[in-house]
Amino acid sequence: MPTARGDARGPRLPVLLAALCDRLPVDRILALESVLKTVGDPDDPVLSRFIRAQPAAGLAGQLVEITHAWRTEASGITGAGLALALATSRSLPRTTSPQVVVSGPASASLPVRLTSGVAVEVVRSARTSLLIASFAAHGALDVVEEIDRAVGRGVQVDLVLEESTRASTAFAALPEEVRLWHRTGAAGVMHAKFLAADRHTALLGSANLTDRALSDNIELGVVLRDPATVEPLVDHFRWLLSPEHGLMRVQARGGAEGRRR
Known part of the structure; x- marks a missing residue:
């Protein structure tokens, strides 16, 4: 898992979302946001199918960790709410690390x-x-x-x-x-x-x-x-x-x- 912007000692969800934005191009982030807007919670089958379909090495595991943090740290947030949080993270300056x-x-x-x-x-x-x-x-x-x-x-x-x-x-x-x-x-x-x-x-x-x-x-x-x-x-x-x-x-x-x- 890449090190993200922010303090990893606090809640994991913001850190994981930032790491995902640092890894993926904008079009891939937008695709995830579109899926999140259609799901109600981290256990929604639509989200599970989307995660399983990801071919990039380690990406499915990264998304599973995000859903776990969503479930344990912010279970009251809907998928649309998480999509908004992801969009906010996406709007921040991207990492310049190789x-x-x-x-x-x-x-x-x-x-x-x-x-x-x-x-x-x-x-x-x-x-x-x-x-x-x-x-x-x-x-x-x-x-x-x-x-x-x-x-x-x-x-x-x-x-x-x-x-x-x-x-x-x-x-x-x-x-x-x-x-x-x-x-x-x-x-x-x-x-x-x-x-x-x-x-x-x-x-x-x-x-x-x-x-x-x-x-x-x-x-x-x-x-x-x-x-x-x-x-x-x-x-x-x-x-x-x-x-x-x-x-x-x-x-x-x-x-x-x-x-x-």
């Missing part, structure tokens, strides 16, 4: 999230720019479709890819304004894997943008939501892409290599 992300088998040892869902969430959070690096890419249609949506809302997208793996083919259907970058030199490879939304959120880890890496392989990563940490990472890659250094070139859409930019 969150663990995994692919493959997920244990209950850590409050982790799955790489596939987090990658989509990070892309979806971009409003002005999206910087993505991957050694290999194949499939990952959910991520590719979310990138396409980002372009549609005016986000500038740069994909930094390893040419030898033909990673660019996974993004062939994206609009022409998406820039695909490759190294200009022969020494070494582009082996980094990360997604950065604007300058506020980044996903770093071992997973490439492939179906197996996002879901089946045993992969590990972290989500950073601290701009003070994310900004230097983005600046480093912007430096790599800058024309005066000649380290990267833009691939002309259609397969031929474009001029150095």
Whole structure:
């Protein structure tokens, strides 16, 4: 169970609600709030079914602990009342602590999230720019479709890819304004894997943008939501892409290599 904002020595329910808000994206919290508004008490079968249906490692246990605290500390509160408390917690500033992300088998040892869902969430959070690096890419249609949506809302997208793996083919259907970058030199490879939304959120880890890496392989990563940490990472890659250094070139859409930019 993650450490939440507040004093854990007092009532547990507020602490547990804050921890849940620190863990989950807003859309998942809103889904829980919608369910809570329809239930009368912590033993309602509707809530029990919702908890059992949660696939993220440790999340069902976290929700069970919340229902236990609800039952023992605030049994007079209705589900609608708890939804209001959750909405209040959601409105407070979110934690900037790194969150663990995994692919493959997920244990209950850590409050982790799955790489596939987090990658989509990070892309979806971009409003002005999206910087993505991957050694290999194949499939990952959910991520590719979310990138396409980002372009549609005016986000500038740069994909930094390893040419030898033909990673660019996974993004062939994206609009022409998406820039695909490759190294200009022969020494070494582009082996980094990360997604950065604007300058506020980044996903770093071992997973490439492939179906197996996002879901089946045993992969590990972290989500950073601290701009003070994310900004230097983005600046480093912007430096790599800058024309005066000649380290990267833009691939002309259609397969031929474009001029150095």
